[in-house]
Amino acid sequence: MKNLKTIICLLAICFVAITSCKKDERDLNESINSTGSLSIPQNSQSIKLTPANALATQQFKWTAASPEDGGLILYEVAFDKENGDFSKPMYKVVSDGGGVQPQVTISHKDLTKVAALCGINSSSTGNIKWTVIASKATNRKAGQESRILQLERPAGFAEVPTELYITGSATETGEDLSKAIKMKKLEEGIFEIYTTLKPGSYQLVDKTTSGGKKFFTEGSLVKEGTSAVTVTGSSKVYYLKYDFNVATVVDAVEVQSLGLYMSAYGNEIGKLTYASNGTWQSGNIPVVFFQFSWGRDERYKFAMHTSAGIRYLGSSNVNNVSPVGQGASYFYLNAVTNDQWNNTYKFDPSADNKNVKVLLNLNASGPYTHTVTTQ
Template sequence: MFLTGCSEDYKLDESFTLPTELSGPEEVAIDLQSSENIVLTWNGGANDGGVLLYSVLFDKGDGNFSEPIYTSQSDFGATRQLTLTHVILNKIAREAGLKTAETGKVKWTVEASRGGVVRRSQECGEILITRPAEEIPEQLYLLGSATENQGTAPVPFRKESDGIFVIYTKLSSGNIYFTDALEDGVNYTVDSSGKLIEGDEAYNVEAEENVVRLTLNFNAKTISKDLISGVRMIWGATFDVIADMQYVGNGSFKKENVNIKFVDPNDPTTNPPSWLTWVEERYYFISTINGADVCWGRGDNVSAEQPGENEPATFYELHEFAWSQWDHLWKMSHSLNKKTCTVTIETNANNMMIHSFSDVK
């Protein structure tokens, strides 16, 4: 690869050698369905053979990395290599200002660090990138006569990750299509092979008795449908149902007048197991999807804990896992014990899927 010098001069730290040779492809034509990776490598290392941490910075072709458009740790953080997918490189190209079907340059370089000392290589690599002709939307809406509002207004999807959108809804007999803006958006539909394509012609669907989860993956140009036949909140210790959630429309499940009683070994009415020696307040949700039970639970791998007074919405965010009894639980606030309340799951609240408690009495 032809290397060009960056505009800033950086003093080398004596404890390690900065990369002086960067290697990677000179040109890439983005193929969002490709399984091949783009690999960037470089030289350098610690003088004593120890570990260095590396970050790779990307910028526009005329940038100087003062405000990089994308930064990533190297593979495993300490290897002299970064592996990129076509999806990620497409995202970088988009951040560089390249439109669909355009070709342009993206610049990259490497920072090395050790013991709090961070230095940037004086070398830069360039990649000439050609974006695909079809744009991956940044937002998405559902329209059509089969929607909950019969197509009178766009219904927003939740953006799960770059290029992947999810919506929980009810469908009647009719047609649906998708758009990426409330007004004058790019419309998408599904062709005869089931592939997502740009197009204005809606496609027909049948009515579904159950709640439908539609997942659109623009990276792979696929659409999938899951059927949600039940959602219930249960105690982790006993599996007893706290609330049998009902779908109320607009992507929300709700149950009013829920009677909350923690599982208490001294209170037989709470159905305590014989081995229980403490008051149990741990809970999660079980959703029946395509006939199988899965866990909708906490996603941060932290042991169950009670909420503080001002927890952010992310504390109550739901993630989907295989069901394991003692994983992904929350502890319920003591203020709810022996009270009634309304439990709500919103599948698209500020681009999150969260649950909440309200109307506590």
């Protein structure tokens, strides 16, 4: 009898525990009464896009949606072609605050992508349409209101390459795409290269494997396509610079010679010869520090003679110190003015009345730099 009472008590306890673990259940209310009205930008507002300006943005705002139970609503701004119905938006972006705020700020760079997806070409103006999609759980509701936005695209690409290479029979590495020469990326969408071009043709590509995008130049414009640039005449060293933000050839000049310029003499004391892949090297160059009343002067920089005039390469420091004990950054090369004394380097004291050999590197492998070796 005692055991039976124990069993009955245990069963009673289990029943209470089970019933107490049950939670109240109710259906989730996913209803959205209203998706709110659009406020900014105004209908048919015109925006002149400047994607190269990282600070250029456009704000989109609307009134908050109204859920029946006060629950959380998330928002997306959807863009479509002018005649689209948002069933398959061309582009969507989540609102600020991870989707909870009734506003979003979109860069001109991203709006340029939207324009391209909606069929607006570079250097053209066209209309797109936008609305707000509200969602709660699995319920998504597009706004009853939509607005037209007129976008003016500048010359340039909606998506600029992250890397750029040059390839073709006119280049130093020939037509083997896997050996295409990498250009130096200066900033987003801007690339440059020092290289030899010989009779033949070349293209610009964003990959060294098949399937990448191809570009060519036509006058001062950069265009996407399979056409190639033809090179005639003798083999020459060139400096090429491209800005894909505005689809423009910024610079294309012949590099005729490169000299080691010594400030105190106001002249070049030796020449460097182009080797390959953006590098120049010298033979033995005699160095004699200039004798002033206060001491011997050892300052130098480089003079690059181009078809557009002389350009100087030197130190980022206006007034420099001795290279002894300095790190690699001391020898980094920068575009500098033609000032006789400023932004120069100093030879190692051991170079006085000796020969030096200079190696100058202007390729994409790292910072532009040079080395000076005393012989």
